[in-house]
Amino acid sequence: MATIKIHCGCGQHYTFDVGDGAQSSPVTCPACGARSTDAANTIILPSAQPKPVVRLHVSTPAPALPAEAPTGNSGSIRSRAALRDGPANPAQSEIEARAKIIWGDPPEEIVKFLMIQGFKHDESVKMVEVMLKERAATLRGIGIRKILTGIPTMLVAVVVFIKFIPLAMNILFVILLAVPVMGALWGAWMVLKGGFMLLFPSWEKGDIADM
Secondary structure (H helix, E strand, O other): OEEEEEEOOOOOEEEEEEOOOOOOOOOEOOOOOOEOHHHHHHHOOHHHOOOOOOOOOOOOOOOOOOOOOOOOOHHHHHHHHHHHHOOOOHHHHHHHHHHHHHHOOOHHHHHHHHHHHOOOHHHHHHHHHHHHHHHHHHHHHHHHHHHHHHHHHHHHHHHHHHHHHHHHHOHHHHHHOHHHHHHHHHHHHHHHHHHHHHHOHHHOOOOHHHO
């Protein structure tokens, strides 16, 4: 706190107290009422004057925008990266490809799948060929089982039909003869189906589990 003395132009002397900054409240002469605020501010100690504020402008790099996921050719980009780096998990990729073979997916689609996973084209083709041979062997096995099931069924149905044919005069036996006839037809179909699977396994489409 400081005390300032003012000598007004009218001859009046008066004082007032100031704080640490410029005088903000009006200062007037008690005799003539003349304002002396500006004059008072000019004689306040320099230490009481407000210090200038220095502002530093520091340029900062703009925040990096999050990388956008590739669109459109994302599959081809992944394929090129996989071919360059190799398959990340070859064992799992082979298991998935073999499952697709069992489900009956087209071989060319499975080759594309393996190439996307990182296998080379020639390698993918050879893998699919081996898997197709395994599928054919499995189908031949199913075909043999169908034949072995169909032949006895067909023979039993034929024997039953021949045995009961003399009794066909009875209407009840006529109805019962439909059972061995249906059994014979079903057995014949099993033999026929099994024969095709044994000789032409590549003709069979669809999931092996449904056969």
